[in-house]
Amino acid sequence: MLEDGYSTNVLCALFTIFFILMLNFFRYLVREPHIHIRDVTKEHNWKSIRRETKIADKQLKCKLITVNANEPMKHHWIKGNLALNVICEICNEECDVEPGLTDWWCCWCQKCVHDNCKSKLSKICDFGKFKLMIIPPSSLNLRSTVRRRLYLCSVIPPNWPQWNPLIVVANKRSGNNDGAEILSLFRRLLNPAQVVDLSERDPVAVLEWCRLLGKVTCTVLVAGGDGTIAWLLNAIHKLGLEPVPSVAVIPLGTGNDLSRVLGWGKEHDPDKDPADILHEIQKAQKVELDRWTVIVKPYGGLGLRSSQQTFYMYNYLSVGVDAQVTLNFHRTRESRFYFYSSRLFNKLLYLCFGMQQVVERDCKDLDKNIELYLDEEKVNLPSIESIVILNIPSWAAGVDLWNMGLEGHEEYGKQSINDGKLEVVALYSSFHMAQLQVGLSQPYRLGQANSVKVKIIKPCAMQIDGEPWYQHPCEFNIRYCNKAVMLVNTVERTI
Numbered sequence: 001m002l003e004d005g006y007s008t009n010v011l012c013a014l015f016t017i018f019f020i021l022m023l024n025f026f027r028y029l030v031r032e033p034h035i036h037i038r039d040v041t042k043e044h045n046w047k048s049i050r051r052e053t054k055i056a057d058k059q060l061k062c063k064l065i066t067v068n069a070n071e072p073m074k075h076h077w078i079k080g081n082l083a084l085n086v087i088c089e090i091c092n093e094e095c096d097v098e099p100g101l102t103d104w105w106c107c108w109c110q111k112c113v114h115d116n117c118k119s120k121l122s123k124i125c126d127f128g129k130f131k132l133m134i135i136p137p138s139s140l141n142l143r144s145t146v147r148r149r150l151y152l153c154s155v156i157p158p159n160w161p162q163w164n165p166l167i168v169v170a171n172k173r174s175g176n177n178d179g180a181e182i183l184s185l186f187r188r189l190l191n192p193a194q195v196v197d198l199s200e201r202d203p204v205a206v207l208e209w210c211r212l213l214g215k216v217t218c219t220v221l222v223a224g225g226d227g228t229i230a231w232l233l234n235a236i237h238k239l240g241l242e243p244v245p246s247v248a249v250i251p252l253g254t255g256n257d258l259s260r261v262l263g264w265g266k267e268h269d270p271d272k273d274p275a276d277i278l279h280e281i282q283k284a285q286k287v288e289l290d291r292w293t294v295i296v297k298p299y300g301g302l303g304l305r306s307s308q309q310t311f312y313m314y315n316y317l318s319v320g321v322d323a324q325v326t327l328n329f330h331r332t333r334e335s336r337f338y339f340y341s342s343r344l345f346n347k348l349l350y351l352c353f354g355m356q357q358v359v360e361r362d363c364k365d366l367d368k369n370i371e372l373y374l375d376e377e378k379v380n381l382p383s384i385e386s387i388v389i390l391n392i393p394s395w396a397a398g399v400d401l402w403n404m405g406l407e408g409h410e411e412y413g414k415q416s417i418n419d420g421k422l423e424v425v426a427l428y429s430s431f432h433m434a435q436l437q438v439g440l441s442q443p444y445r446l447g448q449a450n451s452v453k454v455k456i457i458k459p460c461a462m463q464i465d466g467e468p469w470y471q472h473p474c475e476f477n478i479r480y481c482n483k484a485v486m487l488v489n490t491v492e493r494t495i
Contacts, residue, residue, distance in 0.1 A: 090117035170223035203235035225253015263489035320386030405442035
């Protein structure tokens with residue numbers, strides 16, 4: 001016979017799957033086809049799109065990744081498809097005001113000219129206002145493999161003072177297809193070679209750019225959630241890159257806590273001009289972010305310690321009910337039945353799992369199954385269901401947990417992302433979590449510390465920077481490692 005808790009989990013999972021299936025079935029019934037195959041009234045004859053692609057490949061010159069270093073860079077002109085309200089470089093009049101493919105723009109410097117003004121502009125391209133972020137084609141030394149794949153051999157820095165090349169990384173499958181759009185848009189503004197798809201290359205391969213650039217400091221723009229950012233920061237640390245690249249963010253996740261703290265917003269605006277993002281990166285300021293080492297030492301069945309695991313933390317670590325909610329959400333999202341993905345739907349699903357824990361209370365009496373030590377001193381715990389260890393002032397999609405109701409608690413200091421200290425709080429229940437997210441309560445503060453040790457006596461859920469798992473009895477220690485270099489957006493945003 002199944003236990004009651006397990007039965008409830010199965011029913012909740014089945015209900016979620018049924019809801020997702022019904023939602024996708026409804027979307028299928030009301031969907032608008034992307035391409036109308038036949039217009040009955042005009043009797044069009046449609047051509048194969050593959051054939052059109054082959055014709056376009058022959059007639060249209062692709063944006064070059066590499067060129068002979070001895071030749072000056074010329075404009076790469078594209079006819080039509082100009083941005084809105086662009087001004088001609090020669091006559092200062094608005095371009096592309098007539099219907100059809102009219103006027104020209106250079107895909108390197110982004111300058112626009114009228115048909116009649118094009119001959120009056122110099123043929124040599126200066127790479128425009130984002131010149132110092134672009135890796136010019138003359139700087140790349142590429143070779144072709146037997147399979148006709150190009151690989152990067154070396155980078156020759158251009159003779160440009162304050163050159164700070166930008167490497168853009170995103171997963172084309174992330175953010176409900178936002179990742180693919182971001183990759184496409186930045187390839188239009190930069191050298192396509194410096195825009196990398198994480199679904200095809202891992203962070204180590206991406207950061208090969210930084211090694212080949214030598215002593216040149218570069219910036220990495222990562223589009224993704226907190227897990228993707230942590231993945232990249234871990235790779236930077238493990239490779240021991242010098243100089244350390246600075247990291248900027250385009251938020252594509254659900255919570256985006258680190259992005260919020262650094263001023264890059266709570267979510268990505270798909271209508272935002274990528275040129276505006278490049279402008280924000282130019283104005284951004286460097287800031288250090290504490291990196292923490294988490295060493296997990298599981299206990300064996302005979303009381304012996306088995307092999308330990310090492311993780312790195314940037315945002316927060318938690319044990320208990322909020323980790324359980326995250327784990328349930330993560331399992332559902334990874335399910336083969338999870339067809340529909342959006343930020344709103346993810347938040348609703350997360351809320352459902354939070355409500356489930358109000359009833360089931362899988363983490364009840366956590367204080368009896370856990371021991372907490374701050375700077376080697378054991379802490380007496382009240383009746384709680386979760387412990388949260390914070391490095392940044394944002395938790396669970398934007399809750400400033402430590403600073404809520406901090407007035408009147410003079411014994412505690414302010415929170416900082418680079419002071420070598422952690423803030424530790426406790427949550428009473430899943431209902432307490434919900435109250436915190438709408439500002440109707442405050443956490444139970446346990447203290448600040450330079451090191452934290454936790455002994456888990458009974459199996460429970462655990463998470464680091466939004467990546468959850470079910471942890472068997474263990475002891476884990478959190479100690480200061482070093483600092484990552486991030487960029488703080490100083491330009492005011494609407495999102």
